[in-house]
Amino acid sequence: MVKALAVFLPLLGAFVNAWLPSKSPRASRFVSYVVLVAGLLASVVLSIRLDAWDLKNLSDSVILSTGVGAPPLSINLEITAGGILAAVAMYAATIFSLHRFARTTPKSQPLILALLTASLGLIYSTDIFNSFVFLEIGSISTIGLTAACKCGSRWEAAIKAALVSGLVTILYLLAVATLYRSTGMLTLEALGLLSGGSAILVSILLLTVIVTEIKAFPLAGWGLDFYQGASSVVAGLYSATWSLAVLLWAAKVLPLLPIGNPIIYAWIGAAGLVFSQLAGLRASSSGRIMGYSTSAYASLLLVAAGTTTGSFYTQTVIVLMVFSSLAKFSLFMLGNPEKSDKWSGFGTIIFLVPVLLLAGIPPLPVFWAKFAFLAHLASNFPVIFYTVLTGLMLEAVYLFRFWSQRSERTNETNPYKPSAVSAVLIILLAGIWITKLSWGALDFSGAIIASSALRNVFHSLFAIGTLLCLPGVFKRIGREKNYWFWLLISGAALTILPAAGNGITFYLLWEFSAFAAVIAVSKGVRASRGTFWFAVFASLSGYLLLAGILLSGGSFAIAGLPAVLLTLAALVKMGQFGTHLWNVKAYPAAPGTIPAFLSGTSSKASVLLLVAVALSSTGGSLPWGRVIAWIGALTALTGAVLAAMAPDYKKMLAHASVSQLGYILMGLGLASILGWTAAFYHTIHHLIFKMALFLGAAGVLYRTGTSEFNNLGGLVKKMPWTFAFTLISVISFASIPPLAGFGSKWLLYNGLVEQGWLPVMIVGMFASVVAFLYSFRLLHGVFLGQLSPRNAHAKEAPLPLLIPQAILAVAIMVLGFKPTLLLNFLVPAIDAIPGLSGLAPIIQGDMVLTTMGTWNAWMVGLMVMGIFGFAFVFYWISGHKPKYVGQLDIGFAGEIPPSADEIHYSNNFFRPYKRALAFLPNINAEKIFSGVNKTFGMLGDAVRALFTGDGRTYLAHSLLFLLLLFVFLNGGM
């Protein structure tokens, strides 16, 4: 009884609705709600009976006989556990979307219910002719619904769907006739009985039908047009019911096709994934972007059908397809894409959750399935694995661009559409549930970094860094939104990160932290570009990390290629070697204390990753340590030059941050005890001073509302404390002796000399010299010189920002005068790592001894303070009187400035150096990446030229595909 209710209630509702007088929309809506809720309840009961919710035995089933007796006298529907889960999602989506239809097209109720009936029938059907009937009902209701809902291009969308469905009908019936002719049976299992010519014929016919229906590349053209043209409510309902049903039906039929080697599916899928996602990069309409994403999931289905079997296959397919469909549903329900909707606050999140889900970011449900699936591919089908990963990366790029563009638009409509919000809630709950189911895969024993001392360094760095960013979170300016929650989440994930014991745990926490930070950045004012670049590079580094982890079998026992991939992941995350584009875009866009968190704290996750790679590959040495060190040195130099030229306070700090991380790479690349000590020392030091600087910048921005040097200057009298703390940090990172920075350079250069890496050292030293330039500019441009009139009312930064800076400044002093406090702890821990070369520095009291020399920080500090004090007293008694001049009162050596900005002293501050360097080719990261972007765009254009928009082209594609399959299979068999 329950079975029949779960399947046939919508059909009943459709009939009743069709007979109701058309003037009573309320009655028909009432009928729809009753049958849908009852059907949903029946499905839920059935799913519990089938024990579907633990996702283990999704192929378990019950049979629903529709006639008298057993087949062939009656047609049976097989209700599988996986199918019933999909049915629950379909019912829920239909219920959520009903009120939207009620408003726009009240008479569409019978069509909606017919669509649901067809979807349910198709996923339960076991008979090939029965499936045909449901396929036709589905197409008819889709075309009808599309045509009924008012939207600009509905007729065109409907006619294309109709054209394709016409062709599919013909091909499908040919397959049915052949099957019946050869076997005398019409069940799906009968497909396995075929042999010889009829097997090939049926296979190519059905495969063409399936690839067309699920909209996998290259037969996706009509689907793209359909999604673009149909009204968003129809497209939403369609993707949550019919599209999902077709995918699951295809998943059922594909393994049964007598095609010989199913690996051909995987190749069609993997190649199609890359091509369609290339074309997707060029899509601009929201509906079309969803279409490309659908195509991506269809391709994934083909790959899964070709490479996996049994319950793993069912599980992968159900989780991937059900949740991606729900995600698309909620994106469509969020509004008509072409009418710009505004998303603010939680609206952005409601929008972001489905995007993150489609991109497979943890802990959303699709992540778990994708991870397991990709792990399977990585260990069994490496080439397909790389291809699929490339396609998924491309998909992530356009999804994030879509998100950033959509959240940028401003308008009136309400983002809290109940339909979308409910679907997002379901996704989140399912995410928690599946996370709970998969919890056993996680391991928090900290095994990837065996040394508990080093682990504790990272634990405390992350925890302290996050805590210091927290007090300032409520000091937001202008239209910056609340971000404390995401800062906390990101920081918490980071804090746990060092405890990760296996690959999946590390990846989970890494991505969790990265994307919580992405959300936090998105809370800034006009942050969408910055957020986009951050998200793209975060997912690039995430995919590299994933590839590395999966290729090494899900663990961290890494060598060879996986180690290189993981190293690259860390480098991208650090913004090294040209990938600094994201740092430079995201830090200035991020709100409040987030830049401090990203640059000071979160960047240390990549140091952790490098350390983990080095420890687990070959005892402390990174792959190509020398190359890494060179990358670090060159980035240190270029980053410093770019920082010196930056016109903006936060942008300068972003470049400087990338540059400083280069020193850590030099240390780690050395693979010697001294190098690692220097690297750890600098990691800690960088966290301290960079957070102080960025918190100072947050204070300046909070009080003045600007971070451009052109509008700053002379703030020393208004913000003396901020100035003092910034000064301390600057002195420290300029490596002037009494403060902490000197130690890290001393250790590093000692290590470089010890190993004889003199060229690296020279570049590093030169970078330090350039660092003087930007540190001077930073102090001068913001705090010294004359006060800009617009900042006349600026006050000292608020205490929640000042107090953390004070703590950090004290830490710099302590570390500067007594570095042995830290070294006493670090050196033994690093000395204990087997495989590091060189000798450990010896610590005696305040003295640090290496083979190259000694360093007594306490003595040096006292001496420098003495000299400084002497100079200060001398200056004071000499009675030197400065001459005060206005900000615009500077000589211009005979040049005629074109605008008032040009004569501001902060403008183009280091012009002489820029001119001196003018002989260098003008290569910058932005140009390179826009070149990359253009190249991909051209490829995408070439691919999407296939989709001409002429409905007949799509039919020709299908027939051509059929012929190619025929040639290929005949040649291959």
Add this chain to the structure above:
Amino acid sequence: MNAQSLFYWSLAVTALGLVLIGLWGVLTRKNILRIALAFTLADTGVNLILVWSGFLPGRSAPIVDSSVSSMVDPLPQALVLTSIVIGVAVAALFVVVGVLAARKSGSADVRRMKELKW
């Protein structure tokens, strides 16, 4: 070749011919109504093939009374009925959508209906 098997094979050839003509028409015609006609042709051909798949030379129609001893397979004929009914529905919907789309674009030329592309 006796008359029965001649009929048998000519049925197959006609059916296949109809399908091919239909597909050719679908791909080459520009007028949306002609495309609808071409689909109907192909559909008819496919239905004939379905009937053919259950056809056994030398047997009578599956109308059961006492005189019938050997008949052709009845199932495909039942299927064909369903398929014809569905075909009518699809054709009707196709024509309706086609006419309305043509009104919208001002011409029945399917090449004009490519606002949505790439």
